[in-house]
Amino acid sequence: MSTLGPPSQRITVDADQVRRLVAEQFPRWADLPVRPVANGGWDNRTFHLGDAMTARLPSAAEYALAVDKEQRWLPVLAPLLPLPIPVPLAEGRPGADYPFAWSIHPWLAGEPARLERVADPVGFTADLAGFLAALRSIDTDGAPRPGKHNWFRGGTLRTFDDLVRRSLDGQDWAREVWQTALDAHWDGVESWFHGDVAEGNLLLADGELAAVIDFGTCGVGDPACDLAIAWTLLTGDGRRTFRERLAVDDAEWARGRGWALWKALGTYARTRGRDDREATEARRVLGEIRAEYLKS
Missing domain, CATH: 3.90.1200.10 (Aminoglycoside phosphotransferase (APH), C-terminal lobe)
Known part of the structure; x- marks a missing residue:
């Protein structure tokens, strides 16, 4: 695959799959409703997790490379910036037939x-x-x-x-x-x-x-x-x-x-x-x- 070409394979993710991931890995949030975010992006499949959080799941292996980076660096950047950014609340791992690392973020309204x-x-x-x-x-x-x-x-x-x-x-x-x-x-x-x-x-x-x-x-x-x-x-x-x-x-x-x-x-x-x-x-x-x- 060319490093500049499109992702080799995109995957679909549905709300039921996200519910299973959350229940398996973050049982404290297992009872929160899950629903897709309208216009939730192309590189990641994004879902509301309750009213205050989102689950953000990369749609291809290339996009999953950013998960560790965001987990590591967004908490460093956020206090130094004049506007809110989505600092991760938790990092998920593969499971429920989903193959990549993923993240839970706060929901930033707008x-x-x-x-x-x-x-x-x-x-x-x-x-x-x-x-x-x-x-x-x-x-x-x-x-x-x-x-x-x-x-x-x-x-x-x-x-x-x-x-x-x-x-x-x-x-x-x-x-x-x-x-x-x-x-x-x-x-x-x-x-x-x-x-x-x-x-x-x-x-x-x-x-x-x-x-x-x-x-x-x-x-x-x-x-x-x-x-x-x-x-x-x-x-x-x-x-x-x-x-x-x-x-x-x-x-x-x-x-x-x-x-x-x-x-x-x-x-x-x-x-x-x-x-x-x-x-x-x-x-x-x-x-x-x-x-x-x-x-x-």
Whole structure:
């Protein structure tokens, strides 16, 4: 299996299986109701466990690599961050015909941060930049470097060069964006990154940023991967505020734009011919990247 390809085999998990896992391994919670979380993610199968917790079960062996990392590091990161993150409450082991390690987390309430739900885009941008700045400031000693556990987030964009070039489809501007990103120098100073700063992992309460979830792709390395949100969610004014608050130089901004392009091209290729929200969103993001690049 290619380290950059899709998981070799995804598995399904149902609520009855989760009930059996909980009853076998955490009998103190055995009487709590179990039900799937709406839009509970793709990398993990997520279930409500009562009203205050979730059971989060990786859907493939590659995603299970993140369980030990989250168990080890999220309790370290949480006290140093300005917003709640899902610190694990317990680690499960294989059982009930489920083959991987898994986790129980607190339920963090909120709705995904779609642009139309954000009450104050400037305030939201400032809060997000403040969170990422705090994350970047945390000591990296012993922390996980890019690898299979996070699909090489925080590493060089050249890892994805073949995949991106196969998706360019004659778009000269996109080829320029990508080459500029590849050529942009990183000074090698590592810092913590989230790895998947996306609307589904940013939770709103009353229109304001209230929590950041899903640290499965976190690690330390080049934090430019976290800048992709500037094109996938923020407005033009938001992008400027975001860049200023994080003090991002031209080279890091170019690499961040490359991460946004990689993500948008992958979605665009997967949804080509469709007319649903995901496909429309991929086209919109590509338009944002193109417009911002041509103005720069």
